[in-house]
Amino acid sequence: MALRAFFVVCALFSIALAQSTQLQLEAIEAHFKNAELVPIPIPVFEPMAILAANFQGLGNISPGQLVSKDQVTNAPELTLTPVNSTVSFNGNYTVAMIDPAAVGTDQSKGQYRHWLVNGAKVTDNKLTFEGATTITQYAGPAPPADSGPHRYTVVVYTQGENFAPPQDLSGPVPGVEQFVFPDYVKNTNLGPLVAGIYYQVEEGTATASIPATSSVVSSTLPAAHLPSSGTSSVPWAKPSIALSCASQPF
Ligand SMILES: *[C@@H]1O[C@H](CO)[C@@H](O)[C@H](O)[C@H]1NC(C)=O
Numbered sequence: 001m002a003l004r005a006f007f008v009v010c011a012l013f014s015i016a017l018a019q020s021t022q023l024q025l026e027a028i029e030a031h032f033k034n035a036e037l038v039p040i041p042i043p044v045f046e047p048m049a050i051l052a053a054n055f056q057g058l059g060n061i062s063p064g065q066l067v068s069k070d071q072v073t074n075a076p077e078l079t080l081t082p083v084n085s086t087v088s089f090n091g092n093y094t095v096a097m098i099d100p101a102a103v104g105t106d107q108s109k110g111q112y113r114h115w116l117v118n119g120a121k122v123t124d125n126k127l128t129f130e131g132a133t134t135i136t137q138y139a140g141p142a143p144p145a146d147s148g149p150h151r152y153t154v155v156v157y158t159q160g161e162n163f164a165p166p167q168d169l170s171g172p173v174p175g176v177e178q179f180v181f182p183d184y185v186k187n188t189n190l191g192p193l194v195a196g197i198y199y200q201v202e203e204g205t206a207t208a209s210i211p212a213t214s215s216v217v218s219s220t221l222p223a224a225h226l227p228s229s230g231t232s233s234v235p236w237a238k239p240s241i242a243l244s245c246a247s248q249p250f
């Protein structure tokens, strides 16, 4: 009896959790759109998973979170939560962090490459880098003073068999340099995109005016109106009770 109740609770919870993941997915899509990260530098942003970026001492960042550069000097731990049970991870992945600077910055010369790894793997939904090819090691933000809030964008792409890195980015290239990320994605046959998140760092105060971005109102997202979802705030952090149902296949 108690066991049955447990499974009923877990089943209901699985539904709630699936909806909350769907809501998170819609929220992150809205965040990327509002932050003007799509279609440049991210050509298509239709994630199939939620990307959690966990920085030591800071924890998981929320999308667009304004942080100090000292909080993000070391690479985060990356975890994927698939949007549904048909999404699973195997094979090779490319992880990148690019800086397209503040909203409204001319993107014709490209974006700053702060992290680029080919051949990453996903184990237990965590990105792992053993045996991967690190092109550019994670380099924390150092935005010029008074240049506005820079959008440090971390993305994970499927790296299929047709992946072909350009000669100048097929081995280690240390240091933060500009490159045209949309061209890189296209020319190397990367994709589809798995997930992404971004955070912001600002030094000083912007001298030029930075176009305002609208915030994401979660209650206006389609998944917020699914029956029984019943929450108005984005459940960005997964409900901890989910752990007790961990053996359920959701
Ligand atoms: C699961 O998610 C994938 C990726 O977003 C989507 O293509 C697929 O239709 C979804 N499947 C179900 C059963 O919802």
Ligand SMILES: *[C@@H]1O[C@H](CO)[C@@H](O)[C@H](O)[C@H]1NC(C)=O
Binding pocket: 090, 091, 092, 119, 159, 160, 161
């Ligand atoms: C992953 O990349 C490695 C190194 O390029 C390659 O040998 C391997 O076949 C790839 N695996 C898959 C599943 O594509």
